[in-house]
Amino acid sequence: MWEALAGQGVERRFAAGAVMLRQGAPGTHLLALSAGLTKVIQHRPDGTCLWLAFRGPGELLGEVSVLSKGRLPRGADVVAVTGCVTRVLHADWFRRFVQANRLEAELLDHAMKKTRESDEHRAELVTLSVPERLARTLLRLSGLAESRQLAGLTQEELAQAVGSSRNSVAEALQHLRDAGAVTTARRIIDIIDPGTLGAWAGYPCLHARHREAKPCPLCRRPGMASRV
Numbered sequence: 001m002w003e004a005l006a007g008q009g010v011e012r013r014f015a016a017g018a019v020m021l022r023q024g025a026p027g028t029h030l031l032a033l034s035a036g037l038t039k040v041i042q043h044r045p046d047g048t049c050l051w052l053a054f055r056g057p058g059e060l061l062g063e064v065s066v067l068s069k070g071r072l073p074r075g076a077d078v079v080a081v082t083g084c085v086t087r088v089l090h091a092d093w094f095r096r097f098v099q100a101n102r103l104e105a106e107l108l109d110h111a112m113k114k115t116r117e118s119d120e121h122r123a124e125l126v127t128l129s130v131p132e133r134l135a136r137t138l139l140r141l142s143g144l145a146e147s148r149q150l151a152g153l154t155q156e157e158l159a160q161a162v163g164s165s166r167n168s169v170a171e172a173l174q175h176l177r178d179a180g181a182v183t184t185a186r187r188i189i190d191i192i193d194p195g196t197l198g199a200w201a202g203y204p205c206l207h208a209r210h211r212e213a214k215p216c217p218l219c220r221r222p223g224m225a226s227r228v
């Protein structure tokens with residue numbers, strides 16, 4: 001589907017910090033994101049902002065309001081974290097495209113995947129520490145960006161993503177720096193050692209050396225047998 005959409009519509013670029021889609025606006029169009037990183041933020045009735053997700057290249061933005069039967073207004077803001085390149089797809093054209101290519105099931109599967117991701121994130125907020133949540137967030141962002149360098153993120157945005165305070169995120173970043181997992185500069189995080197970051201995230205090591213119960217030089221933690 002993405003290949004068919006990538007050349008459609010009109011290209012539109014957004015600078016970092018720009019609101020790409022606004023909560024409450026009608027679903028007149030959607031955006032196909034081909035480059036850049038975005039965040040989805042919902043404004044609550046009590047005046048607070050709720051972080052919902054990061055989205056990267058290959059994602060459709062704003063498709064829910066376009067496809068909803070009642071033509072519901074947009075449920076959240078989509079904001080550019082970095083400079084973004086998109087294709088603007090008008091709602092009527094997109095609905096015809098979906099019907100003509102019988103893409104309803106594919107879009108439903110994609111929506112369910114997003115729901116599972118949201119459920120997983122809510123579970124992590126309850127069960128994991130701030131350093132663990134931050135490590136997982138950085139690994140996911142690296143996957144979205146297809147890069148070990150994450151640029152444009154503020155500590156405030158990371159705090160929203162992990163459900164914690166800016167001070168707690170700053171402390172967790174220091175732990176990750178001390179462990180050799182990342183280095184940081186102004187609005188730049190470089191993932192130096194994904195294995196070590198995975199260890200902080202609580203992910204199992206799959207290296208053969210680790211499975212042999214020897215200290216793993218790649219992720220800097222002991223083998224599974226040595227922890228029994």
